[in-house]
Amino acid sequence: MKTYLAVFASVLVAELGDKTQIATLLFATDPAAGKLGVFLAAAAALVLSSALAVLVGAHAGDWISAKLLRTVAGLGFVAVGVWVLLS
Numbered sequence: 001m002k003t004y005l006a007v008f009a010s011v012l013v014a015e016l017g018d019k020t021q022i023a024t025l026l027f028a029t030d031p032a033a034g035k036l037g038v039f040l041a042a043a044a045a046l047v048l049s050s051a052l053a054v055l056v057g058a059h060a061g062d063w064i065s066a067k068l069l070r071t072v073a074g075l076g077f078v079a080v081g082v083w084v085l086l087s
Contacts, residue, residue, distance in 0.1 A: 011050075020046075 024042040
């Protein structure tokens with residue numbers, strides 16, 4: 001359960017205020033767009049992109065060590081954070 005809570009918290013924090021959420025917010029401001037439809041479309045897109053990430057991650061683990069993947073992912077997050085702070 002600890003792993004699943006970490007995944008949930010990580011994805012939630014990563015998605016808050018990102019360009020995907022902002023795009024969804026903008027679509028929801030359209031009076032012609034049904035709000036439930038916007039929510040369902042955005043949720044389906046997140047589910048599909050997450051499914052692709054899990055599929056790729058499951059196979060990447062066969063070729064690359066988990067430690068290296070964690071290191072690369074961590075460095076990637078740090079690099080994005082530094083880029084956001086400097087831009």
